[in-house]
Amino acid sequence: MSDDSSADRSSSVDRSTKPPMLVLLESLSFYQNARVGLVVGALFAVLLYAVRTLELLGPVIDTRDYPLFGPDVWFLLLAFVLAATFALLVTIGLTVAEAVRGARDLSAERSE
Numbered sequence: 001m002s003d004d005s006s007a008d009r010s011s012s013v014d015r016s017t018k019p020p021m022l023v024l025l026e027s028l029s030f031y032q033n034a035r036v037g038l039v040v041g042a043l044f045a046v047l048l049y050a051v052r053t054l055e056l057l058g059p060v061i062d063t064r065d066y067p068l069f070g071p072d073v074w075f076l077l078l079a080f081v082l083a084a085t086f087a088l089l090v091t092i093g094l095t096v097a098e099a100v101r102g103a104r105d106l107s108a109e110r111s112e
Helices: 002-017 020-027 030-053 071-111
Strands: none
Touching (some): 020 030
């Protein structure tokens, strides 16, 4: 029993020394969600960039002039923006889902 109480005291000490925002982010699994979002966003952007540059869905009719760089560079920049945006959307979605799950667990504990 003394092992459990010492573990409880050490976790309460850790929580009291951490900033409240950091505790909130950890409780919502934000860092794990951000890693998942980055991987999903990068894979999605690489897939779409490959479809466009390798012409996997057929040839692209190019009638535009691309200033400064060729179309591949511009689409690479767009792929980066797409990856960042998609990663942010996935991270927000997973974090909101974790917050809803935590709120339901908390309300279930209070009703018991």
